[in-house]
Structures are given as C-alpha cells and as structure tokens.
Amino acid sequence: MELHGENKFKVRSYSNAAFQLGKYPHKVHDLDPSSYESIPGIGKNLVPKLEELVRSGEMTYLNQWIEKTPDGVIQMMAIKGIGPSKVRTIWEDMEIESVGELLYACNENRLVDLKGFGAKTQEQVRLVIEFMLENELKFHYASIESLVTEIKAAFKRKYPQGLISEAGEMLRRDPVINELDFVCTEDLSTVLDLEQHKIPINQSIVSPSDFERELFLKSAHTDHISKLDSLEGVDAKEIYGKNGFKIIPAEMRNGQDEYKWSEQHQEGDLVDNQDLKGCLHNHSTYSDGIHDLRKMAEHLKMNGYEYFGISDHSKTAVYAGGLRSDDILRQHLEIDELNKDLAPFKILKGIESDILSDGSLDYETDILKSFDFIVASIHSNMKMDEETANRRLLRAIENPYTSILGHPTGRLLLSRPGYPIDHRMIIDACAANNVSIELNSNPMRLDIDWTWIPYCMEKGVKISINPDAHRIEGFDHMRYGVMTARKGGLTKEMTLNALKLDSLETYFRR
Ligand SMILES: [Zn+2]
Ligand SMILES: [Zn+2]
Known part of the structure; x- marks a missing residue:
C-alpha cells in the first residue's frame, strides 16, 4: 500500500495489525471470528479480512494490490536498505521495474541525486543486488569470467603439465552463460568441489592426444557440428579440412551464418x-x-x-x-x-x-x-x-x-x-x-x-x-x-x- 502511495493512516493501521498479530500469544485459528476484535490492532474493518485470511490462506484485498504491482518491483522490495517508499521513488521517478534495471542505474550513478538517496545508499543497493543476481541461475559472461580464470589457475597449480580449457558457451563467448564446461587431462574434482559453485560445472577428462579434438566437439554448437559430414581429425583444423572448410574461429561456431561467412572471410579479418x-x-x-x-x-x-x-x-x-x-x-x-x-x-x-x-x-x-x-x-x-x-x-x-x-x-x-x-x-x-x-x-x-x-x-x-x-x-x-x-x-x-x-x-x- 505504501508502494502505491495509499493513505498514510490506512497503511499504518495495516502495518500495526500485522505487527500485533505477529506477537499475539495465541493461535488466531483457534479463535472464533466474533472475538477477533479483542486482538490488539484489529479494528472492525479488518475483521472480515482476517477471517478470509484464516479461512482461505489468502486475502483478496492484498491480492488486488499485488496484481497492480510488476513482479520486478515486488522483487525490489526484497533489497535490504530500501523500503517501500524508496522503491516507489525508483519505480515512479525512474520508471525502473526490475532489479536488473536498478543495478544498471546504480552503475550509471543515477541514484545519487534521487530524493532520499545518496552515494552511500546507492553503493549499498548495488552490492545487495549483485548478491541477488549472483544467486540466480543464469549469468552474464562478464560475471563468470573470473571464476573460470580461477579454476584454470588452480588446475595448473596442481597439474603444471596438465591441459585445461573452458569449452561450451564460455569458449563461444555467449553473452549469457548457463553452465561451465571444461575439457581437461586430469580430474578437475581433485582440484575443487564441482558442486559447491553457484553455476553447474561439467568436465570431460581426456588423454592429451585427444584434447584438441574433444575441445572442438565440446565447444562447437550442435547446429554447427551437424553441418559437417565427417568428424575425423585430431583437431579443429583437420576436421574442417576433411570437410573442405577453412578453420572457423571458436567464438563463431554457433550454428548460424558462419559457414557462409567463411566463404569470403578468414579469422584474420575479424575485428580484434x-x-x-x-x-x-x-x-x-x-x-x-x-x-x-x-x-x-x-x-x-x-x-x-x-x-x-x-x-x-x-x-x-x-x-x-x-x-x-x-x-x-x-x-x-x-x-x-x-x-x-x-x-x-x-x-x-x-x-x-x-x-x-x-x-x-x-x-x-x-x-x-x-x-x-x-x-x-x-x-x-x-x-x-x-x-x-x-x-x-x-x-x-x-x-x-x-x-x-x-x-x-x-x-x-x-x-x-x-x-x-x-x-x-x-x-x-x-x-x-x-x-x-x-x-x-x-x-x-x-x-x-x-x-x-x-x-x-x-x-x-x-x-x-x-x-x-x-x-x-x-x-x-x-x-x-x-x-x-x-x-x-x-x-x-x-x-x-x-x-x-x-x-x-x-x-x-x-
Ligand atoms: Zn550512454
Ligand atoms: Zn543510452
């Protein structure tokens, strides 16, 4: 209600009722609705709403407010450090309707001059959101890049002679990453706990002589591989060669227009x-x-x-x-x-x-x-x-x-x-x-x-x-x-x- 700018006294009566119910020493379920009014903070007009809530587990009045509120704005309410009135300012004045948009605004320094905010609040909000986003299931390439670097470095510390490379979406430089694939010559789980990371980690362990070939197979998109008649060869170059193609750069193996591209271009033409x-x-x-x-x-x-x-x-x-x-x-x-x-x-x-x-x-x-x-x-x-x-x-x-x-x-x-x-x-x-x-x-x-x-x-x-x-x-x-x-x-x-x-x-x- 506060988020929607509802009357202050009304907001206060609901929030007080919730507070009082929270510390009420008896089970409301056990009471007869006729005695609800004896609960501190529950006025006459709240009785039917409380009755509905106890009976059905829902409150139509609350649902109506929720329906009027974008999901992303409700998610913003979960950000520690900004209450409903601040979320309202962000939503109304900046037209921001999701946590991600809000993070972007923080990074562009837009909260600093907003009424009731400041550099400190902005930084706090940014950190909280980053945490929230990190805990979701998909990742921006940039947010996962350092983890990949760390994993490869840890592997190399334990197996200086070992071979390891990221494969899959990471090697194709996809803007959004769902899981991490590695091709390596030693078992990665002897280096780190593959389960304890925020993103699923897969590995394929191969002998050094199969490394390049496996890396190709584990990093090219299936739609890219399906255009090849033969998968014979020890590495990408040989596999392409056997099919009569020039080598196609790893990030382009997406199953889109890359074969057509390679008729007119080669890797050296790409911008760097x-x-x-x-x-x-x-x-x-x-x-x-x-x-x-x-x-x-x-x-x-x-x-x-x-x-x-x-x-x-x-x-x-x-x-x-x-x-x-x-x-x-x-x-x-x-x-x-x-x-x-x-x-x-x-x-x-x-x-x-x-x-x-x-x-x-x-x-x-x-x-x-x-x-x-x-x-x-x-x-x-x-x-x-x-x-x-x-x-x-x-x-x-x-x-x-x-x-x-x-x-x-x-x-x-x-x-x-x-x-x-x-x-x-x-x-x-x-x-x-x-x-x-x-x-x-x-x-x-x-x-x-x-x-x-x-x-x-x-x-x-x-x-x-x-x-x-x-x-x-x-x-x-x-x-x-x-x-x-x-x-x-x-x-x-x-x-x-x-x-x-x-x-x-x-x-x-x-
Ligand atoms: Zn700009
Ligand atoms: Zn712009």
Whole structure:
C-alpha cells in the first residue's frame, strides 16, 4: 500500500495489525471470528479480512494490490536498505521495474541525486543486488569470467603439465552463460568441489592426444557440428579440412551464418581489440559520469587510442544530468582547449541524444549542427509495441544529424527484454541513411544482438563497438563488445571505430 502511495493512516493501521498479530500469544485459528476484535490492532474493518485470511490462506484485498504491482518491483522490495517508499521513488521517478534495471542505474550513478538517496545508499543497493543476481541461475559472461580464470589457475597449480580449457558457451563467448564446461587431462574434482559453485560445472577428462579434438566437439554448437559430414581429425583444423572448410574461429561456431561467412572471410579479418582506434559513446561529469573529460581523454590517449568521442546525455534525460544548450557551449569550449593540449589525440564532440516519443532528436537544428557526431538512443517510454518502436527509430535514423543508433533495443540481459523492433527494417534504414549501429559493449546490454551482425555487414552498415563508459574503468567493456562482435563475424573493415581519426571525421561529415 505504501508502494502505491495509499493513505498514510490506512497503511499504518495495516502495518500495526500485522505487527500485533505477529506477537499475539495465541493461535488466531483457534479463535472464533466474533472475538477477533479483542486482538490488539484489529479494528472492525479488518475483521472480515482476517477471517478470509484464516479461512482461505489468502486475502483478496492484498491480492488486488499485488496484481497492480510488476513482479520486478515486488522483487525490489526484497533489497535490504530500501523500503517501500524508496522503491516507489525508483519505480515512479525512474520508471525502473526490475532489479536488473536498478543495478544498471546504480552503475550509471543515477541514484545519487534521487530524493532520499545518496552515494552511500546507492553503493549499498548495488552490492545487495549483485548478491541477488549472483544467486540466480543464469549469468552474464562478464560475471563468470573470473571464476573460470580461477579454476584454470588452480588446475595448473596442481597439474603444471596438465591441459585445461573452458569449452561450451564460455569458449563461444555467449553473452549469457548457463553452465561451465571444461575439457581437461586430469580430474578437475581433485582440484575443487564441482558442486559447491553457484553455476553447474561439467568436465570431460581426456588423454592429451585427444584434447584438441574433444575441445572442438565440446565447444562447437550442435547446429554447427551437424553441418559437417565427417568428424575425423585430431583437431579443429583437420576436421574442417576433411570437410573442405577453412578453420572457423571458436567464438563463431554457433550454428548460424558462419559457414557462409567463411566463404569470403578468414579469422584474420575479424575485428580484434588492437584494431580499435578510438572509443565513441561515453559520459563525463557533464552528465552522469564519474570522471571528467580530461581524465577520460588522457586515459585513452595513454592506452594508445587516437580519439575519444564524448556523448553525454541530452536535455530531456534530466535524471542523468542531460546537457542544456549552455552546458553544450561550455563543454565545446573545454574540448577545444583540451584538444590543443592533447593533439594529435582528439576529443570528438558528440551527444547521446534521446529519441523523443515522436522520433525527433532532443535539440534544435542549430545545436545539432554543432556536434561532430550524434548517438541517438531511446531511454524513456520504452514500453512500446513493435510498430511504435519502429516508427520512432525510423524517424531518428532519417534525421540527417544522426550518426550512430545507440543500443537499438534497450535490452538489459537477464533483466529487461527491450522493446520489440523489426531488425531488418531498422538495419535497411540505417543503410539508406548512412547511420552506423552501436554494439553497446556493456556486458549487461551487448545490444545490437550479435546474430544481426551478418545482416548489417551484408547491407554495408558499420558497427560501432561502444563501451558507454561512465568512468575510466568502463572503457574495459570494449573487450566484451569485441568478443561479441567476433561471434557475429564482424570484420575490422566494417567496424566504425576501427577507422583512423581522419577517416572517421570524413565519415561523420559525410
Ligand atoms: Zn543510452
Ligand atoms: Zn550512454
């Protein structure tokens, strides 16, 4: 009731009744309903409800409130440290309806300025949620990666000569992992208790001479293997060779378009971390980031990149400190100064413009013109049917100032499916309007889904591997973007931020 903003006195009478019943020394079941009113805290109007509860184990009145509440919001009530009124603020003011979305908001520093919150509460909420999510049955690739590293290291400590590799979903770099498969030459259960981990762990123990072959069989998807006539061979290379194929990289053995891909490409064509020349779509202290422009730019420069595309939130994203026109002016002046300092490294002036409900961008043309590039993304009114979503996106894509379509479906893996879109129609429109599509590299997003990369490439739509960093540590997420892009067969040639600075600037101008 508190969650729904019900009258304070009413809320208090129910909560007091529950409290009193909890410490009532007798069994309510044993009482006649006519004497319920003698129980402290039970007023006349509560008697029939208590009677129903005792009789049926349910209360219609309570069920009505529950029906009005999304499951995810009820789950948020289980987060220690935030009571119903805080959950209400999160739900109403931020339109957050699941625990996963809330975690994402914490990581983007959005709770800090929310009424009744602060940095401390935000951190506390984040830790509690991480714990909750870790205890669920599916895992983001990034959340399980360190466990795999630990297991392999422990194995190697005990068996320095032994062979071990992750197989299955892990080796295919699936964004969501259900179980861990290992191929090894010694029994892994002599190293660790396979049962005591939060995720199921399977092993196949083989002799060293069978290791490579087993690794291939245990890591390629069955739909991939079923396309092979013969499984003869000691390793992947030989097995492919006997079937007349070039070797297909492990992360691409998904049973999708990889055989077709291998007719025109080879492993060396795939984008890799060192191919990225810069990093687009990032946030600074101007909107909801933690680090300032200089710190972020210097970090990238120091790590060998040529450019840093800043794209703070736009004015409608008030919850994320969206930039008003005078902020933009101030930011552009600062960038001009920094660029003198950092040359030949360059900060590119961008914005992550909200795509408004009607599909328009968030500023007047004069302001839109002042950017080097614009990432257009949907952040609000995300509950749309496919037709509405398509219409909204198409209009944004057709805007001549849009350079990159940001996180195309708005999904958060394992917590929010995102709005439905017609991928083909959207990709076709990007092709027609020279718009690139983002592969948002946050391991909770990885949006656009990698399965659409082949179609993007076919249509000539470049993919931008963007970390959406809100702090310098966020740049590390590009790694997950690269992994996932490789799954889909993305070549460096079709990667927007594998372009060198001058080519990228020409691309944006055009
Ligand atoms: Zn965004
Ligand atoms: Zn962003």
